[in-house]
Amino acid sequence: MKSAPFKYYVPSEIDEALELLYQLGDEAKILAGGQSLVPMLNYRLLSPANLLDINRVSELKRYSLTDEGLKIGAGVRQREIELSPEIELAFPVLHQALTNVAHVQIRNRGTICGSLAHADSAAELPSVMVALGAQMVIRSGVGDRAVKAEEFFKFHLTSDLEPAEILTEVHVPKLPAKTVGAFEEVTRRKGDFALVGAALLGQWDANGQIQNCRIVCSGVAPVPLRLRFAEDIVNGTDLSDQVLVNVQQSVMDSLDPTEDIHTSSHYRKIVTGVVVRRGLSRLVDQRGAANGSR
Amino acid sequence: MAVDESRADPVEDKSWISVTINGSKQDYLVEQRLSLADFIRNQVGLKGTHLGCEHGSCGACTVIIDDRAVRSCLMFAVQSDGSSIETVEGLAIDGVLSPLQESFQANHALQCGFCTSGFLMSLVARLREGPIDTESEAREALSGNICRCTGYSGMVAAILEQSNSIQGIKENS
Secondary structure: OOOOOOEEEOOOOHHHHHHHHHHHHHHEEEEOOOOOHHHHHHOOOOOOOEEEEOOOOHHHHOEEEOOOEEEEEOOOEHHHHHOOHHHHHHOHHHHHHHHOOOOHHHHOOOEHHHHHHHOOOOOHHHHHHHHOOOEEEEEEOOEEEEEEHHHHEEEOOEEOOOOOOEEEEEEEEOOOOOEEEEEEEEOOOOOOOOOEEEEEEEEEOOOOOEEEEEEEEEOOOOOOEEOHHHHHHHOOOOOOHHHHHHHHHHHHHHOOOOOOOOOOHHHHHHHHHHHHHHHHHHHHHOHHHHOOOO | OOOOHHHEOOOOOEEEEEEEEOOEEEEEEEEOOOEHHHHHHHHOOOOOOOOOOOOOOOOOOEEEEOOEEEEHHHOEHHHHOOOEEEOHHHOOEOOEOOHHHHHHHHOOOOOOOOOHHHHHHHHHHHHHHOOOOOHHHHHHHHOOOOOOOOOOHHHHHHHHHHHHHHHHHHHHO
């Protein structure tokens, strides 16, 4: 349970990090919070020749909340975002999801961007970022590019990142007025990866109907799965009990979730229906608040 | 470019770090792949930090770094350069247990004790953020650590007793 030897690099500037990564290519892994990478090193599931520690790059340790939205640098710890009252107010669904990420001891080290780059299909943050319509800012020695969260996740533990690229920042656009949201999950033990998680967003219109609903699930597919068929069922409805029953049934009828050591595909399908229904109920709970002062 | 030139050692896979451990600052030459937990135990010689799973699940190795509780098995010692580390050895002063340790003892919050140092460090960090008033808050505070012999009821009682006595001190002052 000890990491294999590696060459350790600690750049202090982003350009230095990009240059190193360009030279080392796929012989290097980026170390940020290390809460996913170090277990893999300890197990020797990975034994990269080089580790590029970006924790001393001060430029990456910043986040900002403006009229445009939230920008989170690659060095920002999950706990910092969780503890910001301004971010909780602006993006309650992100805050709720964060409180479900592992345990506080992990969130004290783990970074937002690190979890996204790791791209675990059962993790909370990827599905939330897809629901929020976030953009990934990716840099390399040859240039920068931005990728939508929905296109960033390719497969379990596989993202759109090339070996010489660093996910330097994630941008979360400001939510439209009167947006309500919820994050729900079912885990075997507190702090575990979810059997199924769901991030939901929507807006209540003046007629008391939900619009622009987004439902994105983690744990059911190799990437965060947007349930467009379920969104189509609920959009324009008042989310009555009957609608919730219909959605739950539809989710159970339509999905063919991943089967793994933790649970069967059949049980996961049932849990997904329950998690989606619970999330939608939480949107119902916020109907009054959304039509009030906010 | 690899490591700070002034601190680079002739041996390429080692780096100098300067850390404050339980209040005393010292320089160490560490192998870069050495975990913080193994560094604390084997190089500094503080054996109170225990290693259970070595992949971040059990919490036995929890220490406090710059006021935050972290898993010392999921960090490399070289990453702690410049930081302040607190371990379980820093809790008792001149052999006198800290109030939280006293509460653990009084409430039978441990049997074998293997996981205890990790629990204590998680709770010390948590109690600095504010009191724990309810059983559900206490269980939340315990949730990042695993105990496999004693169970959690004694720990819940110890935490609530501790939090009440902290509040009692504040109210009386």
